[in-house]
Amino acid sequence: MSIDPTLVERVRQGFGAQFGRDPDILVHAPGRVNLIGEHTDYNDGFVLPCAIPFGTTVALGRRADSKVEAVALDLDAAIDRFDLAMAPGRLAEGHWANHLRGITTALPHFGFATTGADIAIAGNVPQGAGLSSSASLGVALGLGLSTLAAAYEADRVALARAAQWSEHHYVGCACGIMDQLASACSTDGRALLIDCRSNSGEDVAVPANTAIVIVHSGVTRGLVDSAYNERRAQCEAAARHYGVAALRDLDTIALETGRTELDDTSFRRARHVVSENARTIAAADALRTGNLCQLGDLMRASHASLRDDFEVTVPQVDALADRMNAAIGSEGGARMTGGGFGGCLVAVLPAEGVNALCAAIREHWDTAGIEHQLLLAVRPSAGAALL
Incomplete structure (x- = not known):
């Protein structure tokens, strides 16, 4: 696992400064980037994310009582305190402590023990980039608290579901489970092909x-x-039109033969989901065999589908995707990643091509008069772990 040792030491020292002792355990959970499989998760489809070497580190110490006290080192040492003897209330929307309160409430619902704890939290996931800092925080807290209480590592899928529950009920985000599963279950050097139905x-x-x-x-x-809500409703309407539980249940033939009386917009939304599921499975095969030419074709096709059928890109994203694909050539590809309407792009390519790609991106920004933005070259990281 690639973890910045200065982050770990900062959390360890922050715990000591706040609580006057050493922590009993430290845990880390990573953020993630989705390589392909966009807007397929809530259609019971397939996604292909990988964990990244940025995440959240949490130090925890046992308490003799049922109280929880946590310090957020990245937020000027902000403090939250509550007692597990009663369910902690949800704070104002956007408050960092909702993650903590949500996960402590969620864990018993998914079969995990909880205990009073002193906690120090810090992370290094770039903010506002769609790299799942929220999921990494929820998974790190869940793994830390459940391990502190029971002295054994949690079932990772149940842990991801608990972190998702916290997002839904305390954080206020009706997310799919891709982010939490990627953070909890990823393996070093590997992407994770997730079936969002099972x-x-x-x-x-x-x-x-x-x-x-x-x-x-x-x-x-x-x-x-x-x-997002509009696209989701359109997908659900299309599934009802075809008489299936979710668009994941359609293939291309059924999509075309059953489109009678379906409006063009809903049909194009469905066509994106059906084709994106097929692309995601094919992309996993291409990665396994090291076929970056095929993977690049699939990533470019994914971007085009998100642009033309799902209509979630914007001109600046399209222009950057075109410039990146031109710089990469046939060995790899680039696409938008995330919900759309801005945010990040992701590229997969031979390592020797990274410098040229980064130079092309910076030249693109300079030519367009755009301030230089976040630009990272990474390898897939391991999922959440005790340190």
Whole structure:
């Protein structure tokens, strides 16, 4: 696992400064980037994320009582305190402590013990980039608290579901489970092919000479909630039209033959989901065999589908994707990643091509008069772990 040792030491020292003792355990959970499989999760489909070497580290110490006291080192040592003897209330929307209060409430619902604890929290996931800092926090807290209480590691799928429950009921985000599963279950050097119907995952090796580049478009995502809800409703309406539980149950033939009287917009939304599921499974096969040419074709097709059928890209994202794909050539590809309407792009390519790609991206920004943005080259990281 690639963890910045300065982050671990900062959390250890922050715990000592706040509580006057050493922690009993430290845990770390990573953020993630989705390589392909966009807007498929809430259609019971397939996604292919990988964990990244940035995440949240949590130090925990046992208490003799049922109280929880936590310090958020990244937020000027903000403090939250409550007692597990009663369910902690939800604070104002956006309050950092809702993650903590949500996970302590969620754990018993998923079969985990809880205990009073002193906690120190810090992370290094870039903020506002769609790299799942929220999921890494929830998974790290869940793993730490459940291990502190029971002295054994948690079932990772149940842990991911508990972190998702916390997001739904305390944080206020009706997310799918991809982010939490990627953070909890990933393996070093591998992507994770997730079946979002069964919540099962399959490791997919990323060849050693292959790099993943994450770049922010410079466009702050806007209208995401309303557009997300609209797209989701359109997908659900299309599934009802076809008489299936979810669009995951359609193939291309059924999609085409059953489209009679379905409006064009709903049909294109469904076509994206059906084709994206097929692309995601094919992309996993391409990674396994190291076929970056095929993977690149699939990533470019995914971006085009998100642009034309699902309509969630914006011109600045499209222009950057075009520039990245031109710089990469046939050995790999780039696409938007995340919900859309701005945010990040992701590329997969041979490691020796990273410098040229990064230079092309910076030149693109300079030519367009765009301030230089987040630009990272990473390898897939391991999932959550006790340190």
